[in-house]
Amino acid sequence: MNFLEERILRDGIVKEGNVLKVDSFLNHQMDVDLLDEMGREFYRRFNDRPITKVLTIEASGIAIACSVARCFHVPVLFAKKSKSVNIDGDMYVAEVESFTHKCKNQVIVSKRFITSEDHILIIDDFLANGCALQGLISIAESAGAVVEGIGITVEKGFQIGGRVIRNLGYRLESLAIVESMDATTGTVNFKSQ
Amino acid sequence: MNFLEERILRDGIVKEGNVLKVDSFLNHQMDVDLLDEMGREFYRRFNDRPITKVLTIEASGIAIACSVARCFHVPVLFAKKSKSVNIDGDMYVAEVESFTHKCKNQVIVSKRFITSEDHILIIDDFLANGCALQGLISIAESAGAVVEGIGITVEKGFQIGGRVIRNLGYRLESLAIVESMDATTGTVNFKSQ
Numbered sequence: 001m002n003f004l005e006e007r008i009l010r011d012g013i014v015k016e017g018n019v020l021k022v023d024s025f026l027n028h029q030m031d032v033d034l035l036d037e038m039g040r041e042f043y044r045r046f047n048d049r050p051i052t053k054v055l056t057i058e059a060s061g062i063a064i065a066c067s068v069a070r071c072f073h074v075p076v077l078f079a080k081k082s083k084s085v086n087i088d089g090d091m092y093v094a095e096v097e098s099f100t101h102k103c104k105n106q107v108i109v110s111k112r113f114i115t116s117e118d119h120i121l122i123i124d125d126f127l128a129n130g131c132a133l134q135g136l137i138s139i140a141e142s143a144g145a146v147v148e149g150i151g152i153t154v155e156k157g158f159q160i161g162g163r164v165i166r167n168l169g170y171r172l173e174s175l176a177i178v179e180s181m182d183a184t185t186g187t188v189n190f191k192s193q
Numbered sequence: 194m195n196f197l198e199e200r201i202l203r204d205g206i207v208k209e210g211n212v213l214k215v216d217s218f219l220n221h222q223m224d225v226d227l228l229d230e231m232g233r234e235f236y237r238r239f240n241d242r243p244i245t246k247v248l249t250i251e252a253s254g255i256a257i258a259c260s261v262a263r264c265f266h267v268p269v270l271f272a273k274k275s276k277s278v279n280i281d282g283d284m285y286v287a288e289v290e291s292f293t294h295k296c297k298n299q300v301i302v303s304k305r306f307i308t309s310e311d312h313i314l315i316i317d318d319f320l321a322n323g324c325a326l327q328g329l330i331s332i333a334e335s336a337g338a339v340v341e342g343i344g345i346t347v348e349k350g351f352q353i354g355g356r357v358i359r360n361l362g363y364r365l366e367s368l369a370i371v372e373s374m375d376a377t378t379g380t381v382n383f384k385s386q
Binding site for chain 1: 217305
């Protein structure tokens with residue numbers, strides 16, 4: 001069991017509806033030492049690739065992406081979830097559906113910041129049905145960039161996202177893969193990796 | 194002129210409507226080395242205070258807040274802009290108006306993560322009319338926490354937010370205060386500090 005799985009067992013809370021709350025250390029309150037440990041672990045797993053940029057999506061992916069990008073000495077680029085008046089017209093757009101918020105969002109990335117020269121590492125906190133991830137992949141590939149890898153903090157192994165993305169041939173690494181959870185007993189079982 | 198002012202002059206873009214675009218290094222693409230330099234500078238300015246937590250608001254405040262919190266060895270807590278099904282009913286709520294997005298949002302923080310024991314450093318990327326900041330202050334004080342200081346990356350000195358917050362007695366430090374901008378010439382003038 002790795003450091004993240006241990007932390008999830010200690011501080012994660014299982015709720016009805018296959019919801020795993022990690023808001024005391026990951027996506028509301030954030031433990032920066034843990035983020036940095038995750039950053040180093042993703043670096044260890046992907047440093048054989050010539051990463052030029054870390055791509056993530058607001059909001060909770062940003063902190064993890066920064067900890068990863070610090071190790072690679074590359075910039076972070078985060079996709080935004082709604083059209084801001086501060087963003088130019090020239091942007092890549094993908095439509096994604098949020099498992100958590102039960103709604104569809106357009107995510108956008110300015111064309112100025114991603115090009116065919118880029119080798120992208122995509123980072124996000126959760127992978128469930130994979131919609132957000134597919135949006136980020138679509139944006140990177142629209143720009144002609146290479147998606148070198150995808151790093152996920154917590155993958156819900158009983159949902160379809162991970163299988164779809166791996167079947168498409170992407171190198172997807174998840175720090176923790178939840179095989180099953182039980183809200184009654186509060187137990188979480190991880191896939192051994 | 195400090196490192197941030199120099200970077201704004203080099204890479205910031207002035208747009209009509211008093212919009213300063215810093216999306217190539219601060220709030221869309223992010224330069225992690227710059228974030229860390231800002232983190233160290235905020236630490237230098239506030240390390241006389243017994244900070245227990247850094248409070249910010251999604252999305253673009255998160256990365257800066259993490260760089261600050263790393264120096265203080267404390268957690269980051271970010272206020273969320275919409276009600277998520279993953280957040281418990283027990284939360285502090287404030288209503289804020291966004292200058293950039295021209296809309297009102299509810300921002301929420303779980304009551305579990307902020308208490309009367311906390312000494313809060315609030316961090317955000319932009320200060321214009323001060324609405325977001327007043328929301329964060331209101332949340333911290335609803336919890337009985339002490340707002341020890343407020344660190345802002347870019348303050349628009351020609352808008353009212355900074356004056357209001359300072360008049361209320363808060364210790365507000367901005368790394369760059371824009372006195373005036375001109376979209377025609379692309380010039381930015383900073384208040385000397």
